[in-house]
Each structure stands twice: as structure tokens, then as C-alpha cells.
Amino acid sequence: MGILAAILIVILFIITISSARTVRPVERGLIERFGKYDRFANPGLNFIIPFGIEKMVKVNITENMVNSEKREMITLDSLNCIIEAQIYFKVKSDEQSVKTATYGVNDYKVQIVALAKTTLRNIIGTMSLKDANSGRDRINGELYKNLSKETAGWGIEIVRTELKEVTPPKSVQDVMNEVVVASNKRVAALDFATATETEADGKKRAQIKNAEGIKQAKILEAEGEAQAIQLVNEAANRYFVDNAQVLRKIQAVEVAMKVGDKIVIPDGKSLINVVGSLAGIQ
Numbered sequence: 001m002g003i004l005a006a007i008l009i010v011i012l013f014i015i016t017i018s019s020a021r022t023v024r025p026v027e028r029g030l031i032e033r034f035g036k037y038d039r040f041a042n043p044g045l046n047f048i049i050p051f052g053i054e055k056m057v058k059v060n061i062t063e064n065m066v067n068s069e070k071r072e073m074i075t076l077d078s079l080n081c082i083i084e085a086q087i088y089f090k091v092k093s094d095e096q097s098v099k100t101a102t103y104g105v106n107d108y109k110v111q112i113v114a115l116a117k118t119t120l121r122n123i124i125g126t127m128s129l130k131d132a133n134s135g136r137d138r139i140n141g142e143l144y145k146n147l148s149k150e151t152a153g154w155g156i157e158i159v160r161t162e163l164k165e166v167t168p169p170k171s172v173q174d175v176m177n178e179v180v181v182a183s184n185k186r187v188a189a190l191d192f193a194t195a196t197e198t199e200a201d202g203k204k205r206a207q208i209k210n211a212e213g214i215k216q217a218k219i220l221e222a223e224g225e226a227q228a229i230q231l232v233n234e235a236a237n238r239y240f241v242d243n244a245q246v247l248r249k250i251q252a253v254e255v256a257m258k259v260g261d262k263i264v265i266p267d268g269k270s271l272i273n274v275v276g277s278l279a280g281i282q
Contacts, residue, residue: 023043023046025043028043029058029059040095040099060091062090067085067086068083069113070084077129082165083124083163084165085162085164086161087116087158088162097155112156119143143161144160
């Protein structure tokens with residue numbers, strides 16, 4: 001009896017060990033009996049009937065990432081470009097979602113990659129190469145929206161999408177680089193032309209100011225001469241009335257002195273008397 005009891009204890013111990021299943025916090029378990037879903041296993045210690053009667057399928061519920069792989073796609077302007085994206089997702093932790101992700105979708109990772117490729121092809125087909133290269137946020141937004149909509153019944157959640165690469169073929173890249181270089185040269189030429197124009201404009205303004213200065217000086221000089229002539233006329237009208245001939249002689253003497261003509265002064269006469277005699281003044 002003692003031996004039989006020992007054997008039974010050993011058998012029970014083996015059965016217990018064989019039936020014990022540990023579910024980690026990052027997992028959820030689906031327990032199947034004879035191939036049919038029976039119950040849900042939460043994190044912790046769970047027991048199943050061993051010897052093939054029951055088995056546990058563990059499902060990871062942490063965030064996962066799949067790569068859409070590099071694919072050549074055609075843009076709206078009939079140019080080829082290579083697109084690569086990464087999709088981050090996770091299985092929802094509730095029982096129904098875990099069941100759906102396991103039993104409702106045949107390898108959801110492969111399905112997500114295939115769906116991402118089709119979605120990207122449709123999105124890129126509505127954009128030019130330039131827009132696709134500069135509109136990554138738009139592509140990411142549309143990809144995330146479409147994947148979330150299509151996988152809503154898969155028991156998974158699309159966390160985010162990241163467009164990893166948008167690369168045009170080398171020939172297109174070379175043309176784009178030439179366009180950028182030409183654009184930079186055009187900008188540099190415009191800057192040089194603007195600088196030259198500014199310098200020429202400055203010189204022009206300086207010349208105008210210089211000419212205005214010369215003009216103003218001549219005007220002032222002419223006004224001075226006019227004022228002098230006016231003063232002479234006023235003096236003539238005041239002091240030489242009816243003596244125009246005398247005034248003319250004085251002016252002739254003044255001119256003669258200016259041009260350096262020699263005047264011989266007789267002995268016994270002063271310069272004032274000589275000039276007076278020449279002018280006809282007694």
C-alpha cells in the first residue's frame with residue numbers, strides 16, 4: 001500500500017507539473033480543449049489538462065513593428081520612386097481582441113505588410129514625385145488612417161506609421177540635383193545683380209547731389225552778380241544822374257586797371273586827380 005501511494009503521489013506531481021502554465025504580463029493565453037477554444041488565461045499561473053487534452057496558445061500584446069520592404073511605385077507624374085515604411089502595432093489585451101487576432105486573421109503580421117504596400121501604392125499614385133518627397137507627414141497620416149480602418153476588426157491597434165524612405169531613381173535624382181544647382185545659381189545671380197544695381201543707384205544719387213550742388217553754386221553766383229549789378233545801377237541812378245558819360249569813363253578806367261594797362265601819371269599830380277581827369281571830373 002505504501003508503494004502504491006507513493007506511485008500515486010508521483011503521478012499526481014507529474015500531472016500537476018505538466019498542467020501548470022505561466023503567463024507573463026506581456027502575454028495573454030487562449031486555452032483550447034480538443035482543438036476548440038475553451039477559456040482565456042490572464043497573466044499568472046494557469047492549469048490545463050495535460051496529455052494533449054488541452055493546450056495553451058500564448059499571444060504577445062506588446063508593440064510590434066513590421067517593415068513594408070522597399071517597393072518601386074509610380075507617382076502621379078509617371079515617375080518611379082522607391083518607398084519603404086514601418087508599421088507599429090499591438091494586439092489589444094482583452095479576450096475578444098486576442099481571440100480575433102488569433103482565430104480571425106491568418107498571420108496578421110503578413111497581412112499588415114501586404115495591406116501597407118497596397119495602401120502606399122494608392123497614396124503615391126495620387127501625388128507627384130515632388131509632393132511625395134516633401135509630403136511625408138501627409139503620407140504617414142493617410143497610411144495610418146487607412147490601416148486603422150482596415151484592421152479595425154482584426155483585434156489589433158495600429159500605433160503609428162513611419163515613412164522610412166522616399167527615393168527616386170538615380171536618373172531622376174541627377175536631374176533634381178541639376179535643378180537645385182541651377183536654382184542656387186539663379187539666386188546668386190539675382191543677388192549679384194541687386195548688389196550691382198544698388199551700387200549704381202548710389203553712384204547715380206551721388207552724381208545727382210553733386211550736380212545739384214554745382215547748380216546751386218551757380219545760382220548763388222548769378223544771384224550775387226545780379227545783386228551787384230543792381231547796386232551799381234542804383235548808385236548810378238543816385239550819384240551819376242545826367243553824368244552817364246562820366247560813369248562810362250570811370251568804368252573804362254576800372255577795366256583798364258583790371259587788364260593791367262599802364263597809366264602814366266604826370267609830375268605834380270596824384271593818382272586821384274589823374275583818374276578824375278580821365279573820367280572828366282573837375
